[in-house]
Amino acid sequence: MVSVIATLRHHTDEVSCCAFSPSLLATSSGDKTLRVYSAADFSELPFSPLSGHGYGVHCCRFSSCGGFLLSCSTDGSVIVWSSGTGEVTAVLQHPGRSPLRVCALAPDSSLLLAGACDGTVALWDFSSKTLRRCSAASEASVVACCFSPCGQMFVTGCTHGDLKLWDTDISLLHALRDAHDLGVTCCSFAPQFKIGDDGCCVEFRLASCGQDSQLKIWIVSQREGAGRELLPKKKKPFDSEQLSAGGTAASRQEGGELLTKSLFGSETLGALLYTLKQHDRYVTAVALSPTMPWIATGSMDKTVNVWRIERDGVSRTEAESRQTACHGRNLPGHSRLLVADWSEEDVQTWLCEEGLQELVSIFKANNIDGAELSQLDKETASELGIESVGLRGRLLRKIEALKAEQSGSEAPDEFLCPITRELMKDPVIAADGYSYERESIESWIRGKNKTSPMTNLPLQTTLLTPNRSLKTAITRWKSSQ
Template sequence: MVSIVRTLRHHTDEVSCCAFSPSLLATCSGDKTLRVYNTADFSELPFSPLSGHDYGVHCCCFSSCGSYLLSCSTDGSTIVWSSQTGEVVAVLQHPARSPLRVCAVAPDSSQLLAGACDGTVALWDFRSRTLRRCSAVSEASVVACCFSPCGQMFATGCTHGDLKLWDTDINLLHAEKDAHDLGVTCCNFAPQFKVEGCCVEFRLASCGQDSQLKIWIVSQREGAGCVMKLVHTLTSQSAPVLSCSFSSDGELVVSGSVDKSVAIYDANLGTLLHNLKQHDRYVTAVALSPTMPCFATGSMDRTVKVWRVGDGVSRTAAESRQTVCQGRNLPGHSRLLVADWSEEDVQTWLREEGLQQLVSIFKANDVDGAELSQLNKETAAELGIESVGLRGRLLRKIEALKAEQSGSDAPDEFLCPITRELMKDPVIAADGYSYERESMESWIRGKNKTSPMTNLLLQTTLLTPNRSLKMAITRWKSSQ
């Protein structure tokens, strides 16, 4: 069952892209703005809309931790925004001032990629905001790009129809000529990957002007190039397919088309599960939540529709929920210390962080900011939070909140998601996130076969050294 949770009608021009973080939904438009919503009730945040681009905004995405929102535009700039305050953190200009059509952030937030109309990609060091290189990757406009879940390669698609794979030094690994006749429109890697011996396998979805959605297996052996194998060609949509994305567990792939439809497929079998036709014009954008069974679609009809998959809440129930602190800053943006939060502040923070299932428990136990800051594993269990994964997510978010308010200088991407401490030996797990090796090994030894970040089952417990992140941490430490 798929149902509409909310229809957002705030943009005054066509919607070009949608993106989720664990707790926020961002949308962008030809009206030059971005809008940001709380996923607890899909109310617009106080600092929204964001205005900073001179022309239409083509693409937006969040950093892996959700702290930053990025957008790119015809004006040739990529803007980095704080997702907590909406303030501009940095403006990165394409060296040739070429219009930018697409942007993507590496899973460890170490690098930012922007594809331009002149056939180049600009690769930036995200933490230092410095340009690493700008290289030609196509003779046509680059309109699609995405990083692999391990962050060691990225894919590009162009209006000539080619799909290409590159390492992070922009060395060509593989070129799939004419992957889509008349042009590629979008591409996305599935969040999971498989490791068998010295071979790594990824799944890549791509769509194009040929009205097709394709799913590929990308294989790479150590010391060798990449091989792409076509697994499924999906043709249920009758016009150009403009956008595609995998679900966080990799089980579903969703696409939007010029025929005004949204198609939902079983990504493994390649079978059509749903064909939704509630938009009035082209469906230009799809995005799936990493933490909730829902997705968003954007259209040239200027609306964004939020859909729930499964037995989710009804439209009426979702729309009846209201943010407690409406009309003032949410506690995540407040200057109050955690210890000074009221019980209502704590409950609103839970909703903001995607932990709305805990609101009733905290309300029944009269938990205010002082008690929240002292919460640990034992007291969380005493509150009746039985799910180990949910307790773990709550405690990590509390530690992140305290670290943020304590003024820690270390970038969030340098901190292990489990311990919230600066990583010494970062490794990439099968969920695409980086962790301190010792902490992740301890997590796995404790019979936790799920991701600490997504609570989904890990397809493999193999850990891959994240050398680029380790070097970035070393450089940062030496500069302090």
């Protein structure tokens, strides 16, 4: 069963893109703005709309943990926004000032990619915001791009219909001519990947769609010591559908209808699940929430609809309980106050937010407010009667992280392990495409029946791949502090 739970009517031009983070929904439009909504009740945030582009915005994307929002525009720029405040943290200009049609961020947020109308792709180091390379990728406009779950490859699609696979040095690995006769419109990797029985072959699934009204599923196969290739998963492509940027839903761009499909990891691959009829004009954007049973759809009718999905007996309440801890570090009510200005109630709320509920009664009995919290040290914690060394250490680390956050020296969100929210020392990539601290994800796998901490879906393999580029970025950031 699918039902509309919200209709957003704030844009004054057609909606071009929708994107979910674990706690937010962002939309972009030809009206030059982005709108940001709470994913709790779909109320627009106080700092929305975001107005920084000089022309229409074509694409918006969140970083993996939702700390940053990216947008690209006909004005030739990518703007990086803080998801918590709406402030501009960086403006990256295409070297040739060519209009940008699409952007993507690597799963570990180490690289930022943008595709341009002149056929080039620009690749930036995201942590330093420096341009690594700008290279020709096509003779036509690059209108689609996505990174592989491992972050070591990316795919581009152009208006001539070609799909191309590249490494992160923008060296061509494989080219598939005329993948879609009338041009590619978007592409997306499945977050999981498969390890061959012999342990030497890695397979990724890629979905692409185009103006030929076809959706196609491809296998990107890489064997150790060999090259990569794109192979069709199905000989007969699905007809009359358009893949969303999220890679798990599809939309038919005719009559305002939306068709959703289960694309990856399903025995009934490509089976029609729902036909949704709500928009008055063509559906132009689709996004699937990573934590909730919600789909957002944007249209040329200038509206965004949010749909709730109930399938296989899973209700909204049950799905909500599956949300992960990766919701950013903003706290309702007191998040914009300095720690020293927090009331006793704010401190107690913060303890609950950080998973320290057992300390609430101690702090309440001792009337600990924000000023006292900021001064709390090991000796004071002992005097309060916190006997557990582990609990005391965890509290002090949380306090230091909180003070670092408010002083502006907090580590970038992508450097923090999604499980512990602590700076990673040995980051690894799991089968869900996310990076974790090795010790934390290994412990999670042992105790959580091999499910992803970020998506709650089964991990296809427990193989962990060292994320050397992220480890280097963290080391570089630490040396600059």
